[in-house]
Amino acid sequence: MKSINSVAVVGGTHGNEFSGIYLLRKWQQDASRITRESFTTQTLFANPKAHEENKRYLDSDLNRQFAVEDLANPELANYEQSRAKVMNAVLGPKGDAKTDFIIDLHNTTSNMGPTLIVLQSDDFNIRMGAYVKAQMPEAVVVFEDQIPLAEHKFVCSIAEQGVIVEIGPQPQSVIRQDVLDWMETMTGHILDYVDLYNKGQLPELPPTYEAFRYTETLKLPENAQGERIGMVHKNVQDNDFRPLHGGDPIFTLFDGSEICWDGDYEAYPHFINEAAYYDNNLAMSLAEKIAVEL
Amino acid sequence: MKSINSVAVVGGTHGNEFSGIYLLRKWQQDASRITRESFTTQTLFANPKAHEENKRYLDSDLNRQFAVEDLANPELANYEQSRAKVMNAVLGPKGDAKTDFIIDLHNTTSNMGPTLIVLQSDDFNIRMGAYVKAQMPEAVVVFEDQIPLAEHKFVCSIAEQGVIVEIGPQPQSVIRQDVLDWMETMTGHILDYVDLYNKGQLPELPPTYEAFRYTETLKLPENAQGERIGMVHKNVQDNDFRPLHGGDPIFTLFDGSEICWDGDYEAYPHFINEAAYYDNNLAMSLAEKIAVEL
Numbered sequence: 282m283k284s285i286n287s288v289a290v291v292g293g294t295h296g297n298e299f300s301g302i303y304l305l306r307k308w309q310q311d312a313s314r315i316t317r318e319s320f321t322t323q324t325l326f327a328n329p330k331a332h333e334e335n336k337r338y339l340d341s342d343l344n345r346q347f348a349v350e351d352l353a354n355p356e357l358a359n360y361e362q363s364r365a366k367v368m369n370a371v372l373g374p375k376g377d378a379k380t381d382f383i384i385d386l387h388n389t390t391s392n393m394g395p396t397l398i399v400l401q402s403d404d405f406n407i408r409m410g411a412y413v414k415a416q417m418p419e420a421v422v423v424f425e426d427q428i429p430l431a432e433h434k435f436v437c438s439i440a441e442q443g444v445i446v447e448i449g450p451q452p453q454s455v456i457r458q459d460v461l462d463w464m465e466t467m468t469g470h471i472l473d474y475v476d477l478y479n480k481g482q483l484p485e486l487p488p489t490y491e492a493f494r495y496t497e498t499l500k501l502p503e504n505a506q507g508e509r510i511g512m513v514h515k516n517v518q519d520n521d522f523r524p525l526h527g528g529d530p531i532f533t534l535f536d537g538s539e540i541c542w543d544g545d546y547e548a549y550p551h552f553i554n555e556a557a558y559y560d561n562n563l564a565m566s567l568a569e570k571i572a573v574e575l
Numbered sequence: 576m577k578s579i580n581s582v583a584v585v586g587g588t589h590g591n592e593f594s595g596i597y598l599l600r601k602w603q604q605d606a607s608r609i610t611r612e613s614f615t616t617q618t619l620f621a622n623p624k625a626h627e628e629n630k631r632y633l634d635s636d637l638n639r640q641f642a643v644e645d646l647a648n649p650e651l652a653n654y655e656q657s658r659a660k661v662m663n664a665v666l667g668p669k670g671d672a673k674t675d676f677i678i679d680l681h682n683t684t685s686n687m688g689p690t691l692i693v694l695q696s697d698d699f700n701i702r703m704g705a706y707v708k709a710q711m712p713e714a715v716v717v718f719e720d721q722i723p724l725a726e727h728k729f730v731c732s733i734a735e736q737g738v739i740v741e742i743g744p745q746p747q748s749v750i751r752q753d754v755l756d757w758m759e760t761m762t763g764h765i766l767d768y769v770d771l772y773n774k775g776q777l778p779e780l781p782p783t784y785e786a787f788r789y790t791e792t793l794k795l796p797e798n799a800q801g802e803r804i805g806m807v808h809k810n811v812q813d814n815d816f817r818p819l820h821g822g823d824p825i826f827t828l829f830d831g832s833e834i835c836w837d838g839d840y841e842a843y844p845h846f847i848n849e850a851a852y853y854d855n856n857l858a859m860s861l862a863e864k865i866a867v868e869l
Contacts, residue, residue: 307829390746452684452746454850458809458827515752533752535601556748 282405284479285381285442288322289372290315290468292386294344294436295557296331297453300464301386301446307465314469317476320381327368327385327436330360335454337557344385345434349375373439376431383437384471386464389449390556391565392519395463396421397471398445400430405442405478407573411486412474417466421522422492423551423568444471450519453556488575493522493549493568501564502532502540510534513554513564521551525567532564576699578773579675579736582616583666584609584762586680588638588730589851590625591747594758595680595740608759611766613773614675621662621679621730624654629748631851638679639728643669667733670725677731678765680758683743684850685859686813689757690715691765692739694724699736699772701867705780706768711760715816716786717845717862738765744813747850782869787816787843787862795858796826796834804828807848807858815845819861826858 290308292301305324308315315322331338339360346365351357352375372380389396397413399406402424410422430438437443446467451460477483502511511534517525525531525548532540542548548567552558555565584602586595599618602609609616625632633654640659645651646669666674683690691707693700696718704716724732731737740761745754771777796805805828811819819825819842826834836842842861846852849859 303829390749450746452744452850453748454853455684455848456806457812457848458806459812461806462809512750512752512755515756518751518753535597554749554751556746559748 282403283381285320285475287380288320288382288384288472288475289325289380289440290322290384290386291325291327291436293329293332294327294385295337295342295387296328296333297335297337298386298388298451299454299456300388300448300451300461302326302332303456303461304386304465304468314465315472317472319476319479322472323380325368325371328361328364330364337453344387344436347375347436347438348434349431351434368436369439375439378440380440381442382475383440383443384468385435385437385443385445386468387445387447388451388453388460389447389552390452391521391551391553392450393447393521393551394419394421394449395467396423396447396551397467398423398425398447400425400433400435400438400443400445402426406444407575408478408483408486409444409471409474410492410573411490411575412477412483413467413470414490415484415486416470416473419463420467422490422573423495424492424571424573425495427495446471486575489572492571492573493551494571496546496548496567496569498566499531499564501559501562502534503562509562510536511540514539517550517565518554521553522549524548524570525550576697577675579614579769581674582614582676582678582766582769583619583674583734584616584678584680585619585621585730587623587626588621588679589631589636589681590622590627591629591631592680592682592745593748593750594682594742594745594755596620596626597750597755598680598759598762608763609766611770613770616766619662619665622655622658624658631747638681638730641669641730641732642728643725645728662730663733669733672734674734675736676769677734677737678762679729679731679737679739680762681739681741682745682747682754683741683846684746685815685845685847686744687741687815687845688713688715688743689761690717690741690845691761692717692719692741694719694727694729694732694737694739696720700738701869702772702777702780703738703765703768704786704867705784705869706771706777707761707764708784709778709780710764710767713757714761716784716867718786718788718865721789740765780869783866786865786867787845788865790840790842790861790863792860793825793858795853795856796828797856803856804830805834808833811844811859812848815847816843818842818864819844
């Protein structure tokens with residue numbers, strides 16, 4: 282892989298996820314915290330208008346607007362669709378981007394702790410996970426590499442390399458110090474990693490580490506009319522990255538009855554009961570546990 | 576006190592506090608859960624329009640619109656000011672209300688557990704606190720009796736008697752099973768209490784119990800321009816109803832420095848880092864611990 286010359290740190294892709302927005306302000310006053318020798322770093326406040334209105338988005342989720350065909354379609358003209366085209370011009374264009382690596386900062390209401398979501402299982406990302414976990418033992422690494430990076434619709438898919446820093450639990454429209462500290466620490470380790478990678482100075486890393494690979498998304502229980510009729514079971518709530526087996530209770534219906542998971546593998550729920558996912562009636566994501574080999 | 580003939584259970588006063596809204600739906604299908612022998616019970620979904628938009632309110636906080644002079648002022652005509660006048664016509668009018676007792680159901684993002692907020696320290700409310708705590712040991716009782724009930728601007732101040740059921744932690748726009756269960760349980764105990772009170776059949780209650788009395792509200796740190804420059808200290812976050820003493824760190828500024836509390840009494844913070852209070856840049860409420868005598 283060619284070296285990383287240009288890095289963008291993006292915050293406020295969702296206007297009510299405060300940690301990235303406040304960190305950008307801090308770093309804009311003291312850029313030394315995100316500056317490293319071997320590359321340039323820029324920051325971008327992705328959706329200030331949604332933040333002003335204290336909402337995730339105005340018209341549609343900005344972090345789902347970066348499909349190549351959508352960026353090329355001038356008829357997709359709502360606020361976030363327009364803003365995506367601007368961001369693509371500034372950081373991209375996707376497929377031939379002037380930015381080599383994007384770190385996109387997010388919060389979740391789920392109890393996921395400090396999570397690094399990587400979208401490719403190449404050497405650069407695999408070693409990044411190892412490095413971050415070595416520096417920050419509480420970090421969790423999730424591979425969402427089920428499709429090529431270019432097919433993702435995320436902000437960070439504009440560049441050839443991109444990751445999501447996803448920290449929780451934090452309610453929407455709140456700043457928690459623990460969550461802010463985790464986000465700043467993880468972002469710093471990622472920037473350190475890129476600098477060491479560029480310079481060929483990576484320390485010795487363990488030959489293998491534990492991570493998770495996305496498998497599927499579960500919906501909240503609905504009736505035939507598409508109305509929500511249940512919620513995440515209290516045994517599952519807050520237990521992000523704890524194993525779930527077939528037959529375990531997973532939902533409680535409002536009538537008091539329980540639904541058990543019918544899966545046939547050991548699953549690791551995450552984004553459990555994430556507030557923003559109610560828009561699409563999603564309950565959680567599932568992953569399998571993997572041993573990543575360097 | 577005359578007996579309670581008419582009770583209203585209000586949910587969805589804030590459109591993104593989901594527990595009360597879902598419980599109302601459940602009870603509307605099975606009214607037996609909120610029906611008691613000695614009074615009638617009605618339910619009211621206070622702000623369905625804010626719920627549709629998944630917001631706390633459209634124009635202004637509905638739970639601050641029930642001052643007698645505001646209810647009488649036709650120039651206060653925004654959505655919630657109008658809705659308040661409608662609710663006052665249905666449940667009130669305040670000062671001569673057809674409803675004897677209102678239970679208003681709320682969620683908080685703060686780690687307050689199941690909290691009963693009472694607005695008067697008369698025999699009816701004091702015994703209610705004792706009864707609820709006897710049935711539900713994890714319950715917390717807070718007295719906000721610093722002004723007469725009629726001077727409060729809350730929904731529940733329409734009637735001669737009113738309480739707030741305040742359950743957390745729950746992010747905005749989420750349903751947690753533990754929080755939903757607590758809300759249903761506490762509401763049931765309050766309704767049982769009213770029924771037993773009416774019938775003169777209250778069980779023997781302990782002669783004294785621990786509760787909290789509201790003292791003051793603290794703001795988040797601001798600079799001279801009124802911009803937020805800090806957050807709740809991580810030692811205080813989630814420690815609702817744990818003691819705070821003068822000299823304890825209470826805020827962390829974004830530059831890393833700490834602010835200590837300068838109070839001269841043992842304070843019990845609650846509503847710590849409540850998302851909705853950011854609108855007014857509020858950090859938390861404080862209370863003193865009290866021993867309530869029956």
